[in-house]
Structures are given as C-alpha cells and as structure tokens.
Amino acid sequence: MHDHSRIRDYPAAIIATRRSIDLAVRHKHRFHVLHVSTADEIPLLESHGGLITSELCPHHWHFHVGDYDRLGTLIQMNPSIKAAKDNQLLWQALLDGKIQVVATDHAPHTLEEKSQPYPLSPSGLPAVENYFALLLDRASRGECTWNQIASWTADAPARVWGIVGKGRIEVGYDADVVLVDPKLTRTIQNAKQWTKSKWSPWHGTSLQGWPIRTWCNGQCVYELDPSGDGIMHDQGVGQTGIVGSIGGARRLTFDHQRGGYWSTPDGIGV
Numbered sequence: 042m043h044d045h046s047r048i049r050d051y052p053a054a055i056i057a058t059r060r061s062i063d064l065a066v067r068h069k070h071r072f073h074v075l076h077v078s079t080a081d082e083i084p085l086l087e088s089h090g091g092l093i094t095s096e097l098c099p100h101h102w103h104f105h106v107g108d109y110d111r112l113g114t115l116i117q118m119n120p121s122i123k124a125a126k127d128n129q130l131l132w133q134a135l136l137d138g139k140i141q142v143v144a145t146d147h148a149p150h151t152l153e154e155k156s157q158p159y160p161l162s163p164s165g166l167p168a169v170e171n172y173f174a175l176l177l178d179r180a181s182r183g184e185c186t187w188n189q190i191a192s193w194t195a196d197a198p199a200r201v202w203g204i205v206g207k208g209r210i211e212v213g214y215d216a217d218v219v220l221v222d223p224k225l226t227r228t229i230q231n232a233k234q235w236t237k238s239k240w241s242p243w244h245g246t247s248l249q250g251w252p253i254r255t256w257c258n259g260q261c262v263y264e265l266d267p268s269g270d271g272i273m274h275d276q277g278v279g280q281t282g283i284v285g286s287i288g289g290a291r292r293l294t295f296d297h298q299r300g301g302y303w304s305t306p307d308g309i310g311v
C-alpha cells in the first residue's frame with residue numbers, strides 16, 4: 042500500500058502544481074489549485090495577488106503514510122497522502138491564509154471496492170459528511186477560529202467560484218445556514234453515516250462540535266434529534282424560487298485580469 046505514495050510522489054504533486062501555476066501566470070488567468078498535498082507546494086501558491094487560489098482536503102491534513110498500516114486502501118487517495126510533517130504545514134498554511142478553501146474531494150467508494158488488493162482498489166474516500174465536524178473540533182480545541190471555518194467553507198469558495206448570493210449571512214443572500222453545537226461530543230461511526238458507502242476513514246474518532254441543524258434555501262434539510270440520531274429532510278432541496286429572484290439581481294462581470302466571470306468585486310487577496 043505504501044507504494045501508492047511512492048508512485049504518486051512529491052515531484053508528481055509539485056511539478057503538476059508548478060506547471061499549472063506557471064501557465065496561469067503567463068496568461069494572466071485565474072487558477073484554483075485543487076487538493077494541495079505537500080508542504081513543498083505552499084511557496085508556489087504565494088505572491089500572485091488574487092490570481093492563484095487553492096484548496097485543502099481534510100485527509101491531507103489528517104492522514105500520513107504511517108496510517109497505511111492501520112487504514113490501508115481506505116486512505117488511498119489522489120494526490121496521495123504524504124508525511125506527518127506535510128499534515129502540520131498544510132494546516133498551518135490554511136491558518137496563514139496561504140490556502141483559502143477547504144473542500145473534501147468526496148469519493149464514496151464502497152468498502153467492497155476498497156477491499157480489492159492494491160492497485161485494483163480505487164483511489165478516493167468519503168469525506169463530505171464529516172469534514173465540518175473535523176473543523177469544528179479544531180476550533181473547540183482552540184486550533185482555529187469559527188470565523189476561519191466560515192471563510193474556508195463558505196465565503197472563500199463563493200468568491201473563488203463567483204457563486205452568486207452564497208457564502209455569507211447577509212440580506213440578499215440565500216438562506217443557507219448551519220447551526221452548530223460547539224459543546225456536543227460525538228464519535229464518527231460507520232453504521233451511522235448518511236453516505237451510501239456507509240464508512241468513514243475517521244470511524245471511531247471522537248469530535249467536539251457538531252452541526253445540529255442545516256437549512257438550504259431557507260428549508261431545514263437536517264436536524265439532530267435529542268436521541269443523537271440525525272434526521273434528513275429531503276423536501277425543499279433544489280427549490281429555487283427565492284434564490285432565482287435574488288440571484289438574478291446580482292450582476293456578473295467578466296474580468297480579463299483575473300480571467301472569467303465574477304459576482305464579487307474582488308478576488309481573494311486582491
């Protein structure tokens with residue numbers, strides 16, 4: 042299993058990121074680097090104004106090659122997971138604003154698929170369901186602020202992708218809100234996962250700070266009942282009445298300097 046990180050090694054990640062950034066800078070085109078996995082990429086992301094933005098996934102600050110012995114193909118990812126030192130430095134880059142967005146690269150392969158011997162096993166893991174609690178736990182331990190979490194998961198993605206009417210709690214914006222209980226402690230369990238793949242690489246991890254209610258477009262889509270089991274409401278998701286009218290009022294502008302359409306007047310770091 043360790044071969045995966047030897048095949049998809051540091052140079053693979055660094056060369057890909059450097060080449061892409063060089064091209065973006067040469068053509069003055071906005072570029073967002075997905076899945077930063079090595080500390081060595083961090084200096085490449087800096088000093089481009091708002092032209093280059095980037096994103097980090099929770100597995101790349103949580104897991105390192107030493108975890109292959111325990112988790113095997115469950116943490117087989119592309120880009121591969123790296124060393125414990127990378128975990129720490131990538132988290133620090135997020136704190137320092139050198140990386141602006143937290144995303145998940147959610148890939149809900151089944152345990153059956155993952156149990157095939159490497160390299161028949163697919164790369165990717167389910168992460169979208171627990172990434173927010175993983176962040177809230179960091180905040181409850183004083184390792185980041187609530188405002189940083191809101192920025193990494195809502196405000197910055199909306200700016201990076203020019204998503205109209207999203208990313209902040211403000212008049213005129215969509216009513217997408219997550220209510221969290223910063224004191225609630227729960228343990229991630231495979232059997233309780235909503236994802237159809239029914240497992241998490243963080244199975245058995247106890248976290249403090251959990252979402253207890255979620256609204257999308259003003260509709261409650263998730264709530265945690267007093268027994269500690271979550272309830273999903275799927276009515277209302279995808280209804281767009283209010284969104285359409287408010288979204289339509291926001292102008293998109295094409296910015297040649299940064300490349301592409303933007304709904305916000307400036308990009309990250311500009």
Ligand SMILES: [Zn+2]
Nearest residue numbers: 075076119146
């Ligand atoms: Zn991906």
